[in-house]
Amino acid sequence: MAEHTHDHNHESCRALLESLSLYIDGEAEEALCREIEQHMADCENCRIVINTLDKTVRLYREYGHSRLPGEARERLYAALDLSEYLPE
Amino acid sequence: MADRVLTEDDIDLDALRTGDKEAFARLVELYADRLYNLALKIVGDPFEAEDVLQEAFISAYKAIESFEGRSQLGTWLYRITYNAAMMRLRKKRPDTVSIDRPVRLDSGDLVPRQFFDWCCLPERDLMSAEAHAYMEEAIQQLPDTLRPVFVLRDIEGLSTAETAEVLDISESAVKSRLHRARLFLRERLSEYFQNWARERA
Numbered sequence: 001m002a003e004h005t006h007d008h009n010h011e012s013c014r015a016l017l018e019s020l021s022l023y024i025d026g027e028a029e030e031a032l033c034r035e036i037e038q039h040m041a042d043c044e045n046c047r048i049v050i051n052t053l054d055k056t057v058r059l060y061r062e063y064g065h066s067r068l069p070g071e072a073r074e075r076l077y078a079a080l081d082l083s084e085y086l087p088e
Numbered sequence: 089m090a091d092r093v094l095t096e097d098d099i100d101l102d103a104l105r106t107g108d109k110e111a112f113a114r115l116v117e118l119y120a121d122r123l124y125n126l127a128l129k130i131v132g133d134p135f136e137a138e139d140v141l142q143e144a145f146i147s148a149y150k151a152i153e154s155f156e157g158r159s160q161l162g163t164w165l166y167r168i169t170y171n172a173a174m175m176r177l178r179k180k181r182p183d184t185v186s187i188d189r190p191v192r193l194d195s196g197d198l199v200p201r202q203f204f205d206w207c208c209l210p211e212r213d214l215m216s217a218e219a220h221a222y223m224e225e226a227i228q229q230l231p232d233t234l235r236p237v238f239v240l241r242d243i244e245g246l247s248t249a250e251t252a253e254v255l256d257i258s259e260s261a262v263k264s265r266l267h268r269a270r271l272f273l274r275e276r277l278s279e280y281f282q283n284w285a286r287e288r289a
Binding site: 014017018020021022044045048049051052053054055056057059060061063064065066067068069072073075076077079080081082085087 | 109112117120124125141142145204214220223227239242244266267271274277
């Protein structure tokens with residue numbers, strides 16, 4: 001595939017690495033986006049890094065939130081003298 | 089109150105400032121899960137996180153009179169919780185925790201090493217209870233300087249500016265720490281999902 005045939009320029013991978021969060025957050029400027037996308041077209045490793053970086057953030061956004069357990073909620077309301085307002 | 093989701097608009101600041109219990113109960117209902125999540129991710133233990141949460145709400149109750157409304161109420165509460173959680177960490181590990189400590193992940197650690205492509209594996213297969221526990225452990229492996237940034241930005245969904253305000257650091261520090269945290273977690277998750285895929289092959 002692509003990474004075997006093109007001259008994989010690690011300097012350019014490193015140069016782009018710092019900008020990848022901006023890119024996946026949609027905060028990179030147009031010129032930078034173009035540069036990253038051109039690079040991704042030729043560099044499978046960077047494509048994988050970008051896609052899995054994005055996926056990592058998505059998984060944490062969706063599954064990373066820990067809710068206060070029910071018993072702990074009861075203890076919290078009791079400690080704050082709010083037991084009468086404990087949601088059902 | 090239980091029929092719908094509360095929003096910041098349901099919080100009556102004037103009533104809160106006069107010590108109104110019902111207004112405070114609404115505040116607790118609105119923020120308990122979010123603040124607990126931050127506390128748990130920082131201290132890493134559910135019972136300690138529960139203590140931190142109680143302390144934070146008690147501090148907030150006492151200080152609400154002096155809340156000037158210059159920052160958002162949520163930002164103010166996250167900040168109180170963050171400070172209480174960091175205090176707890178310092179007590180637990182007195183020599184190792186300092187907010188001023190330089191970030192340990194230097195640029196060498198940022199260079200990606202894992203190139204297994206797991207991004208398009210079906211999510212319902214990826215997200216087992218074990219994977220979920222592994223994700224939590226990976227957060228705990230983040231340095232103390234990066235962990236709160238990642239939790240506030242990527243899990244709690246605060247903006248860069250809000251996160252900077254909660255943690256009292258610059259916006260550029262938020263961006264660079266967030267990026268380091270993400271790269272670190274990507275490496276950990278890639279290792280995990282690569283093993284997971286191998287076992288299934």
